[in-house]
Amino acid sequence: MAGFNKANITPPRWLLAELTYSCPLQCPYCANPLDYSHYKQELSTDDWKRVLIQARKMGAVQLGLSGGEPLVRKDLEEIVKHARELGYYSNLITSAYGLDESRIIALKEAGLDHIQVSIQASSEELSDYLAGTKSFTHKKQVAHLVKKHGYPMVLCVVIHRKNIEQMPQILTMAEELGADYLELANTQYYGWAHANRDLLLPTKEQFEIAENIAQEFKKKVAGKMKIYYVVPDFHEDRPKACMNGWGTTFLTIAPDGVALPCHSARELPNLNCPNVNDDSIKEIWHNSKAFNFFRGDDWMQEPCRSCDEKEKDFGGCRCQAYLLKGDMFATDPVCSKSPDHHLINQAIDAAKENSLMIDEKPLIFRNRKNSNSY
Amino acid sequence: MSLNHNLNLKFSSMHRLQWEEAQQKEVILYPEGMVELNQSSAEILKLCDGSRQLAQIVDELEHKFQTTGLEKDIINFLEDALKNGWIQQS
Ligand code: SF4
Numbered sequence: 006m007a008g009f010n011k012a013n014i015t016p017p018r019w020l021l022a023e024l025t026y027s028c029p030l031q032c033p034y035c036a037n038p039l040d041y042s043h044y045k046q047e048l049s050t051d052d053w054k055r056v057l058i059q060a061r062k063m064g065a066v067q068l069g070l071s072g073g074e075p076l077v078r079k080d081l082e083e084i085v086k087h088a089r090e091l092g093y094y095s096n097l098i099t100s101a102y103g104l105d106e107s108r109i110i111a112l113k114e115a116g117l118d119h120i121q122v123s124i125q126a127s128s129e130e131l132s133d134y135l136a137g138t139k140s141f142t143h144k145k146q147v148a149h150l151v152k153k154h155g156y157p158m159v160l161c162v163v164i165h166r167k168n169i170e171q172m173p174q175i176l177t178m179a180e181e182l183g184a185d186y187l188e189l190a191n192t193q194y195y196g197w198a199h200a201n202r203d204l205l206l207p208t209k210e211q212f213e214i215a216e217n218i219a220q221e222f223k224k225k226v227a228g229k230m231k232i233y234y235v236v237p238d239f240h241e242d243r244p245k246a247c248m249n250g251w252g253t254t255f256l257t258i259a260p261d262g263v264a265l266p267c268h269s270a271r272e273l274p275n276l277n278c279p280n281v282n283d284d285s286i287k288e289i290w291h292n293s294k295a296f297n298f299f300r301g302d303d304w305m306q307e308p309c310r311s312c313d314e315k316e317k318d319f320g321g322c323r324c325q326a327y328l329l330k331g332d333m334f335a336t337d338p339v340c341s342k343s344p345d346h347h348l349i350n351q352a353i354d355a356a357k358e359n360s361l362m363i364d365e366k367p368l369i370f371r372n373r374k375n376s377n378s379y
Numbered sequence: 380m381s382l383n384h385n386l387n388l389k390f391s392s393m394h395r396l397q398w399e400e401a402q403q404k405e406v407i408l409y410p411e412g413m414v415e416l417n418q419s420s421a422e423i424l425k426l427c428d429g430s431r432q433l434a435q436i437v438d439e440l441e442h443k444f445q446t447t448g449l450e451k452d453i454i455n456f457l458e459d460a461l462k463n464g465w466i467q468q469s
């Protein structure tokens with residue numbers, strides 16, 4: 006943006022490689038775009054290797070391999086091996102569906118650093134329902150195998166109204182599985198989660214009870230298990246410092262090679278996100294319209310523009326401003342200073358009303374058929 | 380868990396210690412995180428290879444940097460390192 010000093014651009018540190026949009030699961034809170042089925046092209050193995058080399062040269066060191074389900078890619082081991090040779094710390098972010106012991110060993114040999122297994126809930130019935138696929142028992146087996154083969158075991162549970170009351174059982178499950186890290190990720194309302202918000206957004210009381218239980222547990226397991234608690238920002242009065250600042254730290258590459266400043270940026274209009282098939286990572290990071298769009302603070306409107314907290318939260322999340330208010334330049338409505346803050350209260354009320362209805366409307370599962378209709 | 384002066388110290392297999400060219404720094408890498416180290420912290424951790432106890436680490440570093448009186452700082456750092464799970468003792 007005009008006025009932003011390009012000399013201030015910091016190098017990317019985290020590279021999120023979304024290897025594919027294919028996934029055997031159907032989580033109704035999936036962060037992939039609603040219209041994912043329209044993007045059929047996938048980068049080749051060599052394309053990914055090139056991306057890894059270019060981003061590493063700039064300073065990227067943490068690598069997330071995600072999707073969709075990254076295990077669907079037959080060349081995953083080859084990509085992992087290449088990443089290891091370049092010095093990345095690589096994280097496999099997986100549903101564990103279809104992962105067996107021989108592949109866990111092969112990935113270890115290729116140099117994978119850790120595996121993050123996501124489980125949908127603490128009970129088989131609910132977990133399989135949310136995943137849209139029978140998978141709970143297998144996921145638990147995989148979690149044991151991940152431990153057995155010496156990986157740090159990261160368990161991820163996405164939290165929302167359907168499972169938030171299982172918090173105590175979720176914590177017990179994490180202990181039983183020997184998790185070294187537990188990520189309790191309160192749902193962020195983009196993509197499919199946005200479409201299903203009325204069914205997923207918990208009430209404030211539910212949040213508070215669950216958070217207290219989680220914080221108590223955190224003290225109890227200190228030194229044994231690390232807990233990452235991703236805050237539910239709908240019930241906060243300040244937004245999150247989205248992406249640690251636009252174009253400062255995070256680089257996401259979508260399956261078709263589109264480079265995104267955040268994994269939801271595909272939902273924003275007119276960003277013209279560049280593709281790694283056309284430009285180098287360096288060119289994209291420094292010079293593309295998309296990565297410069299919300300750098301610095303020249304783009305801000307009031308109340309952010311003159312707010313003394315703008316260095317702290319950068320005005321919040323652009324995707325949230327766009328999804329809730331229809332204006333991606335607006336102050337994140339989560340902020341209590343935002344003139345649109347009532348939109349958050351409306352969303353909370355609508356979700357609560359929906360939960361009290363006898364015929365709750367059905368969840369929209371993330372699958373090809375539903376995606377085709379967007 | 381507190382620092383035992385008579386046990387060998389070893390960098391944790393759940394973390395990775397690595398030189399980062401772009402930052403000109405040693406860093407510790409672990410799931411979802413990275414810690415940048417200053418030079419002295421990195422020197423201490425590199426000696427935690429499972430073959431040395433506290434006294435040996437202090438000796439070697441004092442020798443290397445031609446100085447004395449490092450013990451207190453080294454103990455403070457190792458206690459933090461232990462708490463963060465960066466090192467283990469056996
Ligand atoms: S959130 Fe669920 S549906 Fe979406 S990619 Fe992950 S496992 Fe697949």
Ligand code: SF4
Nearest residue numbers: 309312314315320340
């Ligand atoms: S007004 Fe804008 S900058 Fe200030 S606290 Fe709210 S979101 Fe952050």
